[in-house]
Amino acid sequence: MASTTTQPPWAQPRPAYSPSDLNLEPPLKVFNSLTRSKDVFLPEKRDAVTWYTCGPTTYDDAHLGHARNYVSTDIIRRIMRDYFQLPIKFVMNITDVDDKIILRARQQHFFEKVKKEHGGDGAPSAAALETTRAAFQQYLRNRLPLLPADVTPETYGASAGEHYKRVLDGEALVPGEVPGDKEAKLKMHLKAAAAAAEALQHPSSASSLLQQTEDILLPYLDQLHSSSVDSHDHDLFLRLTRKFEDRFFEDMGALNVLRPDVLTRVSEYIPEIVSFVEKIIANKFAYATPDGSVYFDIGAFEKAGHFYARLEPQNKKNKDLLADGEGSLTSTSGKRNDSDFALWKASKSGEPSWPSPWGEGRPGWHIECSAMASAVLGKSIDLHSGGCDLCFPHHDNELAQSEAYWTVDNAPVQWVNYFLHMGHLSISGMKMSKSLKNFTTVRDALQQPEWTSRTLRICFLLTSWHDGIEVTEGVLKETAAWESKMNNLFFKSLEAARGRSAGTTGLYDEQKASEADPQLFAAFKAAKEKVDQALRDSFSTPVAMRVLSDLVNEYNLAPKPSDDILLLISSWITRIATIFGLDAGGDFQDSTRVAWSGLEIPDPVRPFVYPASELRDKVRQLAVSESFDHAALKTIADEARAPLQAATTAPDSNPHAKVLDAFIHDTTKLAEEKAPAKALLELCDQLRDTHLWNLGIYLEDRDPPQPALVRPVDRFLRNTRAAREAAAAEKAEARRKREAEEAAKKAALAEKARKSHLDMFRTEEFSEWDSDGIPLKDAEGKEVAKSRRKKLVKEWERQKALHEKWVASNAGS
Template sequence: MASPARTQPPWKAPESAIPPKLKIYNSLTRTKNDFVPLDSEGRKVTWYSCGPTVYDDSHLGHARNYVSIDILRRVLAHYFDYDLKFVQNITDVDDKIILRGRQQYLLFDFKSKHQNPDDAFSYSSKAFQAYVKKNLPLLPANIQPEAYNAEAKKAYGAILGGKPLASDAEAKTKMHLSTASSAAAALLMAQNDPKFDVADFYTKTEDVLLPYLDSLYGASIDANDHSIFTKLTQKYEQRFMEDMRSLNVLDPDVVTRVTEYGPQIVEFVEKIVKNGFGYVTSDGSVYFDIQAFEQRPGNHYARLEPWNRGNQELQADGEGALTKKSTEKRGDADFALWKSSKPGEPSWPSPWGPGRPGWHIECSAMASDVLGKSIDIHSGGIDLCFPHHDNELAQSEAYWSTTDGSPHGHQWIQYFMHMGHLSISGSKMSKSLKNFTTIREALSRGDWNARSLRIIFLIGGWKDGVEITDGLRAQGKSLESYLDNFFLKAKDLQRNPTENSPTPQDEKLRDALAYTKTALHDALSDSFDTPAAMRAISNLITEYNSADQVAITDNTVLEIARWITKIVRIFGLDGSADPNDGTVGWSGIDIPEEAKEFVYAVSRERDEVRQHAIAGNLSEEKLAAIVEKDFVKGQQNDKAAAPYVEVLASFRESLKGLAREKAPAKDFLALCDKLRNLDLWDLGIYLEDREGRPALVRPVDSELRAARQQKEERELQKREAKEKREAEEAEKAKKRAEMARISPKDMFRTEEYSLWDEEGFPVRDAKGEEVPKSKGKKLRKEWERQRKLHEEWLAGQGQG
C-alpha cells in the first residue's frame, strides 16, 4: 500500500480569462485557492452538497452545517453574482436507516401483541441485560435493576462524575449508561407496582427493547416491503425540509434520493469494475480496490485526510453497523461499493445479485448524473472528509478514468468546503450519542430564532468549530440589537425627515461607508470571512452612533442603512426579502401595519402635549387644538385595528377631561407616561422619548422587556429595602415607647443588685459588695438617659 505521507498530486484551477473574484479555503489543498469556475465564461457554478440521513429529527449540529452552507451559497450568488446550480442529496437508505426502520417496525408489532404487564416486564428485563452486556462490559453479567446504580457508579464513576468527556467513546459510554439507567428505573417501578401503565413502561424501556427485538426478529421481516423503511425516511425528510425553511435555508435547486437512483448506481459500480478498480466477492458484494487505483499513475487515495487512511475506527464507521468483515477483501481499507443484502435488509436487483448501495457510492453516482464529470464545489460537514469524501473522490475518479491504462488526469471536484462542528460545553452534537437539541425544540422553546442562530454562525466563521457559550450568545444578541436600533433610527428618519445640511461630519461618515464597503469586500473575498464582514458593519454603525447626528443629512444615513440592509439580506438574515429592493431594515422592527395610522397619530399628539407641558405653556387653546383634531381616516372598523383605535380615542378623552378640570402640567405628563408605559406597552409597542426629536415608535422586543424587568426589579428592591427600614424604625420606636414607660427608679431593680438609693440607683451588687465607681459612672449615664426618656413620655401623657 502507498504511504500516507506521499506527495499530493498537483492541484490546478480551471483556466479562465476572467480574473478570480475571491479565494476559497479548499480542503483538497488545505490552503486558500483562487476560485475559478469550470465554466468558460466564469459565471456558472456547479455545487453538490451532502444532505441528511433521514432517520431522526435534525439537531443544532445540522443547523450549523446547512445554515453555514446556505450563507456561502447566498454570498456566492447574490454578492459575487455567480449563476449557481445547487444539488443536495437525501440519504434514505443506509445501515442506520435500515436498523432504525426495522427496529421501529418490530417494536410497533411487538407492542400491539404484548400489552399485558407480565410480557412487557419479562421482555424488557431480558433486553436490559442484553443491552448492558453488549455496551457496558465493566458491569457484572446478568446484573439486576436494583443493583444497577451502585455498580454503574463503581465501574464508571469517572464518566458519571460530571467532568468533561475526553472522547466520543466516553460520550457514547455515557449515553449507554443513561439508557440503561432509565430502563433499570422503569423495571424497578414495575416490580413495585404490578398494575403499572404498560404504554408508559414501553416508552421508558424502548431504547433497550429496540436492539433486543432486532436481534431476535430482524432477519425475519419481509425486506422486499420497502415501505418498512420509507415510512420512516419520508416522515423525517419532510421534517428536515420544514426545519430548514424555519431557519431560512434556501431549498436546493435539485434534490436527489438514493432510493430513486438504484439503476444509475448499479451502472456506476459496473463501470468502476470494468475500469479495473473494483472487484466482486462470492456473496455478491463489490469492493473498491485501493491498491489497483493507486497503481495507476496520477491516482492517490485519501487526498483530503491522508493521515486517517489507516484509521480502522473511521473506516468501520464508514462501512456501517450492518457490514460484516469479509475475508475476500484484497486490502483492509477497501470499501464497499455495493453490499449484498442479508435477510431483513432491503435490496435492489444488480448483476451480482440482490443488494444495496454502499454509503459513499450514492453521492458519486447522483452528483455525476446531475452535474457531470467535473464539479466546481462539494460541501459537507468536516466529519465527512474521511472516509466519505475521500472515498467519493477515489471511486468517482475511477469511474471517469480511461480504460487504456494511461493517466486520466481527471479531477472530479475542484473545491471541497467543509463546515466546522458545533459544540456545546465542549461536546459535539450527534444523533448516535443522543446528546442533541433538535432544531424544532430549540425554536419552539425560544432558545433561538432563524436570525439569532445565523448571526452566531456568521460571527463564528464557516470552517472553524463553533462552541456555543454564554459569551457567544451575548455577543450575537448584542450585535442583533445593535442592528435593530440602527435600522429603527433610519426608518424613523423616513417617517420624520430632517432638513440638515451637509457638514464635515457628514463627509466623514460617507468616507466611513466607502471604507467599510472595501473592508467587507476584502473579507468576503478572503474565503468568505464573515466574522470580519460583521465586524466591519458593526464598526460603521459605531461611527454613526458616536457622530453628531444633527450634523448628518438624512440621505447619508439612509444610504448607509440601505447598503447594510442589502448585505444582511444577502447573508439570509431577513427571510426571503430581496437584497436589491432599496428598502431599509429587516423584519421585526416595524409595528403591525394595522396599528401604524393610529399609533403614529397618538404618538404625535403625545409629543405635542409633553413639549408644552415641559415648557410650562400648555394653554387651553393649545390643548383644544390637539384634542379637537379630526380623527384619523384609517380602517376604524377593522377588527385588527380596534385596540389601537381605542388607545387613540381613550387618550383624547383623557386629555379633554384634564382640560375641563384645569389639571396641572404634571397630570398631563403622567397621562403621557401611562400611554407609553401601559396602554401601548400592553399592545407590544413602545415610545422611546428623545430630546428635540419626536418619540421613536418601536415594537417591544426582548431587550426592552429585559430592561424593564431589570428596572422593575431595582424598584422592587428599593421598595423592599425602604419597607424594611421603615419596619425596623417602627420596631425601634415601639421598643423605645415601651422603654419610656419605665421609671428610672425601677430600671435597675433586678436580681443583679441587692441595694438601691432613693432614686433607684444601684449601690450594692447581688453579693452585697459595693458597685465599683467605674461601673457606677456607666450606670449613671444609662439612668440619666432613661430619666429624660421617661420625662418625655410623661409630658406626652399630660403628666409632666
Template sequence: MRSLTGLRTFFFHSFSPISLRSSNISTRRTAVVAFANPARTHSSLSFTPTTRRPFDMASSITVYNSLKPGQPVPLIPKEEGKISWYACGPTTYDLSHLGHARNYVSTDILRRILMHYFGFDVNFVMNYTDVDDKIIIKARRARLLDLEREKPYSSGEKRELVSKAFQAYASSNLPLLVSGDATLDENNYQERKEAAYGRVLAGGTLSGEGKPSDPEAKLKMYLNNMDSAAQALKSGTAFDGAEEILLPYLDSLYKETIDTSDHTMFTDLTSRMEKAFNDDMVALNVLAPDAVTRVTEYVPQIVTFVEQIVAKGFGYESNGSVYFDIAAFEKAGNTYARLRPESKNDKALQEEGEGSLSKSLEGKKRSGDFALWKKSKSGEPAWPSPWGQGRPGWHIECSVMASDKLGSQMDIHSGGIDLAFPHHDNELAQSEAYFHECGKGEHTWVNNFLHMGHLSIAGSKMSKSLKNFQTIQDALATTYTARNMRIVFLMSRWNDGVEISPDMRKQADNWEITLDNFFTNIKARLSEAEAPTDRVKDLSLSGTDAAKGGLIAELEKAKQDVDAAFRNSFDTFTAMQVILRLVRDANITMSEKGTSNLPAVEAVARWVTKIVGIFGLDASAAPPYEGLGWASAGATAAADVDPQTAVKPFAAVFSAVKGEVQGLDLSEASVQTLLEQQTPDTEFAELEKSGERDVEKLALPYIRATSRLRDELRVIVSSPTLEPKKKQAILALSDRIRDYDLTDLGVQLDDQTDKPSLVKFVPASRLIAAREEKSALLAEKAKQKEEARKAREKAEEEKWAKAKTSPQDLFKGDAKYQEWDAQGLPTKLADGNAVPKSQLKKLTKEWEKQKKVHEEYLTKFGAA
C-alpha cells in the same frame, strides 16, 4: 416553477442521467422542497469603488480548500460567472439537530455571499440519503417493536423479555456491568454502575487522562438508556421506557423475519424525516437547493456507475458485493485519501464508513477496500443488479447523483468535517476512477472541497448517534430565534469548530441588540425629520465625500474591510466585527450631532441592511436588499398584508384616546385644534391607495396623531392653574398611552424636551417584557421600602421599650450579680467576689447611657 407568494415552493424533477448511465428508472418521485426563496436575480452591487463585474474579480477570492490544506487558495470557477456546487444532504432517519443547523446554515451563508455579494450564478445541488444502514435499522426495529406490542404477552412475559434485553444491552455496550458471577438486574444496577463508571459520571474519562469527548458521551448515552430501562423494570411499565434497550435485542432475534420487499417501511420514515428537515430549513431561512436528488431514485444509474468502475479494473465482485480496489486505483497513478491521508488506515473510521450492517460482508482483497454495492441480507431492502439482489454502498450515491447533475467536474463540494474520511475520500476515489482515462493522469472531480466545522457540546460533537443533541425544532421553540442562531454561526469562521457556550450566546445577543437598536433609532429619527425611509440610495460615496472624514470615511473603510474579509475565505467573523464597530460609530454620531448628520448615518444603515440581508438575517428581505433595517422576528411578509386589518388596532387606540381626551373637557385651544384637525384616516387612505404595504408606515398616521395628543397633554399638565384632580387624570392617561396602549402594539414613545416624542417600532414582546421587568423592579423596591419602614418601626419600639427601664433597675435582674449599690450598679458577682474595676468601668458606661435614654423616655412619654 416558482410561486411568488411568501416563502416559495420549488418543485424539482429528476432529469435524464448522464450518457454513461442507464436512464431506465421505473418510478420517479417529484420532490417538493419548501426552503427559502433563493432569489437568483443577481446585480452588480456598489460595495467598492470598482466598476468591474463581480465575476471578473473571482480570481481575488480565496477559500480554505480541504484538498489543498494550509492557507486559502484562489477560487477559480471552471466557467466565468458560474459556480457548480454539490452539498451532502441529510440522512433522513431522525429529526435534525443544531449540528445540522451549523452545517446547512453556514453553507447557506457562503452560498448567499457568492450569489448576492459577488454576483455568481450558483447551481446548488443537494441530496437526501434515503437508504442507509441507520435508516434500515431504525425502520426495521420500529416495525419489530410494533409487532411485539401486538403479541398477547402476560405482564410476567413482558418483564422477562425486557430483563433479557437489559442484560444483552449491557453485555454489548457496557461490559464492566456484567463482569462477575451475579446476574445484572434492576436492583443491583445502580451500585454496579457507580462502581464501574463512576469516574466518567463524575466528569472524568475512561482512561483517567485528558478531557471527556465522544467515547465518554457515548458511554453516558448507553447508561441513560439503561437507567430508563431499570426504572421501567422497577415500576412494572414493561416496554414503556425500555425501548432503547429492547429495540436492538428484538432486532438480534427477529431481523431476518421481516419482509422488506415492500420498501414503504423505509420510505415512510424517510419521507416523514425529509419533510421535517425541509420545515427546519424554512424556519432557519436557508435557501432552497436548485435541485435535489435521492438515492432510491438513482439505483439503476448507481448499478451502471459501479459496472463502469469494475470494467475499468478499479472494482471487483465477491459473494454478491462489489468493492473498490484501492491498490489498483493507486497503481494506475491515482491518489487515495486525498482529503485525510493520515486516516487512510484508520480501521475504526473504515468500519464506520461501511455501516453497522456491513461488518459481516466477506471477500475483500484488503481491509481498506470499501463497498460500492452491498449484497442484501434478510431484513434489508434490495434491488436487482448483475451481482444479485443488493443495495448501494454509502459513498457511491453522491458520486452518481453529483455527476448526473453537474457532470465530470464541479467547482465546489461541501459537507460537515466529519464526512471528510471515509465518505468524501471514497467519493473522490470512485468518481475519479469512473472518469479515469488511461494516459491522461488523475481526473479532477472536485476543484474545491469545503468542510464546515461541526458543533460541539461539552467537548463532544453534537450527534444523533450520541443522543447529545438538541433538535432544531426544540431549539427554535425554547432557546433561539432563527436570526440569533445564524448570528452565532456568523460570529465564527465556517470551517472552525463551534463550542456552544454562554459567552458565545451573550456575544451574539449583544450584536443583535446593538443592530436592532440602531435600525430602530435611525428609522425613528428619519421619521421625525419626515425623511422618506424607502428610497434607494447610491451606497458608493465619492472620494471627495470620503476625504471629509468622520462617519463617511468610516463607512468607506468598513466597505473595504468587509470586502477583504469576504475575499479571505468568506471570513464572516471579521465582517461581523467591522459591522459592529461601524454601527457603534454611527450611534455616537447620531447621539452627538442629532439630525445634522442624518444622511451619513442613513447611508451606514442602508449599507449594513444590505450586508445583513446577504447574510440571511432578514427572512422577509430579498435581493438586492435596498431597504432600511430588518423585519422583527415573525413579521408578516408585505405581500400578505391587508392594510385595513393591519392598522385596525392602531386606529382603535387613536379613537379611544381621542374620546378620553374629549372627556377631560379641556379648554386649551391647542387641544381642541388637535382634536378637530388631525385626520389619520385620510392619511392612511392615501398610503393604501399608493400601494404601501409596510405595516409600520401604514400605522404611522394613527400613531403620530395619538402621540401628538399625548405630547399636548404633557404640556398642559405643567400649568399651575390646572385642577389637581384633572392633573392626576391627565398624568394617568399619558402614562397609560405610552406604557400600555402603544407598547402592546409594538410602539415605543421616547419623551423629548421641547420636541415631539420620538416614535420607535420595537417588537411588542420586548416592550411588554421590559414593562413587566420595570413593574417587578418597582414592586421589589416598594417591598424593600415597606420592609425598611417596618424594621425602623420595630427598632424604634425596641429602643423605647429598653429606655423605659430606669438605670437603677438596669442590672437588678441579672443573675451574674448578687449585690448592688444605691444607684443600682453591681458591687459583687454571683460567686461573692467583688466586681473587677475594669468590668465596673464598662458597667458604669452602660448605666450612664441608660440614664440618658430613660430621661428621654420620661420626657417623651411622661412618668409611668
C-alpha cells in the same frame, strides 16, 4: 490564460478565461480543503458553477449542529449567487438507505407493534414486564459492562453509583484521561438504564412503562425480530426517511435556507450506483467478495499512481474513523485489506436489498454521493461541501472511487476542484451528535427566546464558516448586540422614509448625502470597499459584519446626520443583510428597502398609532413649555380626532383606535380641569409604558424637536424592560429587607430597654444578689469571681442607662 492569477497546483487543464470575465476581478479566493489554502476560484464553465453538497441522513430531526452546516453553506451560496452574480447549479443528496436508518426504522416498527399489543392505560401485562426486564438485562450487558451480572432494577442505582462513580461525577472512566465522547455515551446509557429501572420498580401503567423503557427496548426488540423483515419491503424503511426528509426541509425553510436546485435520493439511484461500481471493478480498482459485497481496492489504486486520503492523509490508518465510515451493519469477511471500504454491501436478513450482479445488496455509504453527483453534474465538479467531520473517510473515499470511475489509462482525474468544509457547532465543548443525544433540535431552538432564524444566522456570520463555534453566553450576547444595533438603525431609517415619498430622485439623494455629510459618506464608501474585500477573501463574513457594525457606530456618533445619508447607509446595509439571508421576506435588488422585515408597524395599526404618538409629542412639549395653556391643549386634542372620524368602524372594534380615543378623551378632560403639567406628563408615560406597550408598540422618546420613534416591542425591549424591572424589584426588596431588619433591631432594643437593670440578673443562674441586683453568688452558692463580676457590672450600667432613657421617653404615656 488571460490572467496571471496563480492556480491551484493540482488543477488539470483550467478554463481559458480570466476572473474578470465572471466579475471576479479582483479575484475571489476560497479556502480549499484539498490544498489547505486559499485558492483563486475559477469554475470549469461560464454558464454554471456546479456544486454538490452532502445532505442529511433522514432518521431524526435536524439539530443545531446541522443548522451550522446548512446555514453556513447557504450563506456562501447566496454570496456567490447574489453578490458575485455567479450562476449556480446546486445539488443535494438525501441519504435514505443507511445503517442508522435501517436500525431506526426496524426498531420503530417493532416498538409500534409492542405498543399496540401491550400499551394502554391499564396495568402492564406479565408478558410486557418479562420482555422489558429481559431488555433491561441485555442493555446492561452490552452498554454498561462494568456492572455485575446479577444487577436488578432494584439494585441498579447503588451498583451504577459504585461502578460508574467517576463518570457520574464528570470525570473520565480511566484515571488520568480527559472525559470525552466515551463518557458522554456512558452517561446516556446510565440515564436510560436508570429510567428503565425506575419504571420497572413502579410501573404506573402499560403505556408509561413502554414510554420510559423505550431506549432499552429498541435494541432488544430489533435483535429478537430483525430477521422477520422482508428485505424487499422498502416502504418499511422509506416511511421513516420520508417523514424526516419533510421535517428537514420544514426546518431549513424556517432557517431561510434555499432549497437545492436538484435533490437526489439514494433509493432512486440504485441502478446508477450499480453501474458506477461495475465500472470501478472493470477499471481494476475494486473486487467482489464471496458473500456478494464489493470493496474498493486501495492498494491497487495507489499502485496505479493515485493518491488516497488527499483531504486528511494523517487519518489514513485511523481504525475508529474507518470503522465508523463502514457502519455497524457491515460485514468485513473477504476484505483484502483492513482499509478497503465497501462500495456494495451484501444484505443480511432484515435489511433492505436490491438486485445487482453480485447478489442482493445495498449501496455503501460513500458510493452514493459519487454516483449521484457524477450522474447529475458529470466528470468534473467545481464545489463539494459538507461538515468538517466528513473529510475522512467520507469525502476522501468519494474522491478515490470517483477518480477510479472516471480515469482512463490511469490518466490523472480531478473530480472536485474545491472542497468547502463547515466547522462544527459545540456546546460546553461537546460536538452535537444524534448518537450522544446531546443535541437541541432546530424546532426546539426556535421556540427558545434567545434563538430566532435571524439570530442563528447572525451567530454563524460572526464566525468564519470553516471554524468551529462554541456556543457560550458571550457568543449569545455578541449576537444579540449586533442584531439590536442594526434594529435601532433601521427603526430610524423607517421613520425617515415614512416622512418622505419617493420622487424622481428616489428614496434618497446620494449627491445630497455626500454634500451634507461628507465624513459619513466617505465612511460609507470605505465600508463598501472593505465588505467587497472581505467577501472576496474566502467569504470572510466576520470581517464584513464588523464593517457593518463600525459603520453604524460612525453614524450614531455623527452630530446631526441627514436623512439622506441615513437612508443611503440603511439601504446598503439592508441589501448586504438580505444577501446574507438575514431577511426571509426581502429582495436584495430592491433599493427602496431601508430595513429588514419585521420592524414595520402593520398597516391596520398605523392610522391610529402614529396620531397617538404625534398627539403625545405635542402634549409633552406643551406641558414643559413656558407658554403652557389649557385652551391650546384642548385644541390639539380636538385636532387629533380626525383619524377616528375617518375610520369606517367604531373605536371599540379596534384596540389601537380605542387607545387613541381614550388618550384624546383623557387629554381633553385634563384640559377642562386645568390640570397641572405633571398630570399631563404622567398621562403621556401611561400611554407609552402601559396602553401601547400592551399592544406591542413602544414610543422611544428622543430629544426635541425630534418626534418619538414608533417601533414594535421586540425581545430586546422586553429583555431590557424585564431587566430594569428585576433590578428595581431587587432594589425594593433590599430596601424592604433593610427596613425590616432595622425595625426588628429597634423593636428588640425597645423590648430590651423595658427590662429594669435591677431585675436583669435575677435568674436561676445566680443565687444571691446585692441591693442593686448585681450577682454575688452563682447557682451553686459559690462567690462570683472578681473578673466576672466586673463584666456583670458593666452590663448592668449599660442596661441602667438604656432603661432610664426608656422610662423617661414613656413618662407621659
